[in-house]
Amino acid sequence: MIQLCPIADLTPGVVTRIARPDLPVPLALVKVSERVFCIDDTCSHETAALSDGWLDGYEIECPLHESRFDLRTGKPDCPPARRPIRTHVVQVVDGVVYVDETSVALSAETAL
Numbered sequence: 001m002i003q004l005c006p007i008a009d010l011t012p013g014v015v016t017r018i019a020r021p022d023l024p025v026p027l028a029l030v031k032v033s034e035r036v037f038c039i040d041d042t043c044s045h046e047t048a049a050l051s052d053g054w055l056d057g058y059e060i061e062c063p064l065h066e067s068r069f070d071l072r073t074g075k076p077d078c079p080p081a082r083r084p085i086r087t088h089v090v091q092v093v094d095g096v097v098y099v100d101e102t103s104v105a106l107s108a109e110t111a112l
Contacts, residue, residue, distance in 0.1 A: 001098035017051035045081035
């Protein structure tokens, strides 16, 4: 597991971008109610930071072309995006958010 941030740093309904040298791809964290979701922070249609987009419940909208992605599944709701974004397994341990290292590594491989 990769440590990302204290859960206290997350505001419900606000996207937090995590881009660090120890991460192979930028990630976005979103707290909806009491659940925390982690996704790749890049739209699958065109290079755009989803963290610059808008949230509506469990969906995040790309700031460029208005495709919306489900935070739970990564699936897009409409074109132009056709491919899902990668979602990651999140654990909160002792108030700290962790993400599964294997899924983050797979994101880096598919980004190449």
